[in-house]
Amino acid sequence: MFLQFFEALRAAKLPVSLKEYLALMDAMDRHVIAEDVNEFYYLSRSLLVKDERNLDKFDRVFGEVFKGLESAADLKTEIPEDWLKALSERFLTEEEKKQIEALGGWEKLMETLRKRLEEQKGRHEGGSKWIGSRGTSPFGNSGYNPEGVRIGQREGRHGRAVKVWDRREYKNLDDTVELGTRNIKVALRRLRQWARDGAATELDLPGTIRDTADKGYLDLRLVPERHNAVKVLLLLDVGGSMDPHIRLCEELFSAARSEFKHLDFFYFHNCPYEALWKDNRRRQTDTVPTLDVLHKYPRDWKLIFLGDAMMSPYEISMPGGAVEYWNEEAGAVWMQRLLDHFSHAVWLNPAPEKHWAYTVSVDLITQLVAGRMFPLTLAGLDGAMRELGR
């Protein structure tokens, strides 16, 4: 049974190794936990999951493998399925849900729940516990209430309406969901390259010892402090279809600004053409020729495009395709110039990956950047940074 669990975890791409599995067996042998499925869940979670992004995956696998285990081990009296269903319907009907929403109260909802719980207690004094499960009870159902109501609080550990792992509280830590600044910073750090330059201010101990031994007297050696030497040029798409992603882009932008000492940015609309700009309010008057950008920034700068690449295909492939003005040369030509100059380049796309296939322009851009398009999620950013760090 445990082997099956282990295999299911591996199949779900959770990085668990034999060593951890053996440790789990060891822990079971030594009776580290009481014979209780909740404790087993906690134990296996702390041993097998090493990254909070994987917690959700783990919960799902655990729920699948050990489905029905709790009810088999824990239930003393059988409660008919219909009864459960009826109860849940009685608990909160659609109307009631609406009513509660209209009353505008989470507090209110809690109160109702509390009252019902008390009723519930009164009716079942015979030692049987009442249970609910996802799908039948409205409480704890993540669709209706994302936090999950902990019905069992006052009844102790066994009274939970929803199994701990079924609550899936770690849902938003999965690495395919969009991220906050801090996470972005962590991902951006992959790009770090340490280099020493500047004034020699740090004591170089090995150098000092070596030179002192050579010369026979104390000879202090200093080296410059090391710092992050990565240089990044960020080109951001603004306006139009990018508006829904603005928050995410802001987050990436602010994270990048604090992470890289050498960071410069320009804006473009949909596709870069012969001019870029730095201030969106003066985009018509105050532009910088793209050729100047190419000449100003050396090849070792890393180029990051940030845009959804959703536009008319003509904006990429045809001269005069730009939405705002007449462009002499096609967007693809300018893209190619940029990519030829900056050998390290990626395109980050805030639009969900599953939508990409439906847009021709995304395909065109992906071809232009030779497949280096990544979604703006933690996993995507990670991949992009690896690509740039090569």
Next chain:
Amino acid sequence: MMKFSGTASYIATPDLAVAVNAAIALERPLLVKGEPGTGKTELAFQVAAALDAPLITWHVKSTTRAAQGLYEYDAVTRLRDSQLGDPRVGDVKNYIRRGKLWEAFDSPKRPVLLIDEIDKADIEFPNDLLLELDRMEFFVYETGETVKAQVRPVILITSNNEKELPDAFLRRCFFHYIKFPDRQTMQAIIDVHFPGIKKTLVNEALTSFYNLRDMPGLKKRPSTSELLDWLKLLLVDDIAPDTVREHDAKKLIPPLYGALLKNEQDVHLFERLAFLARRG
């Protein structure tokens, strides 16, 4: 064996207690992550108190190297002493400074070793400690001796997620992610910190607090330690529960909010929302 299940001043959720006890029983390090201010570092102090064990803390900084935790050989002092003709210079042992790990390995009673904020150090730092944490022994090159743990210490490691830790290191650890406490747990936490606090005040404060946390667009959401600070302030100033609520009154911003919001932009955002709510 003694089981850890929280202390008089620390509420441990059942999953945390299982993780701690399993790590103690299997003598493996426990890696603790979670939002800032959810009691990661405090956990080590409480485990030490609960087990009645000495606590050794090693606070990691960006400049900390793994070798510093084992020992340091002070070559410069020895060189100076040799030039001054100090008799101690003959014995290399005089110039070996013990690190925190050595201290922990040498303790006759099982200690609790806290390696705080391991993610602050260089990316290679955890890799350099693999063997030491696994076997609980290391070799001192200068003197040729092997330092071996008398009793394997309980090791707690905290991380703020600034860097990813290497797989090889993670495989040797237990892991626990302290999730943000829900209302009931928070209530319990407040009860152990402020016994005898007025129920109404706690209720109002908690409502305000969770509303604040749920506000979209906050740069730094307040956490447990900030809530406790805020409650302390409220108690010191003897603020009435009604003032904390202020659902409909003219000012919607809770009193002394400086304890909760630590970011200028957050305060602005909050004021703006409060203003809109007042109009509407």
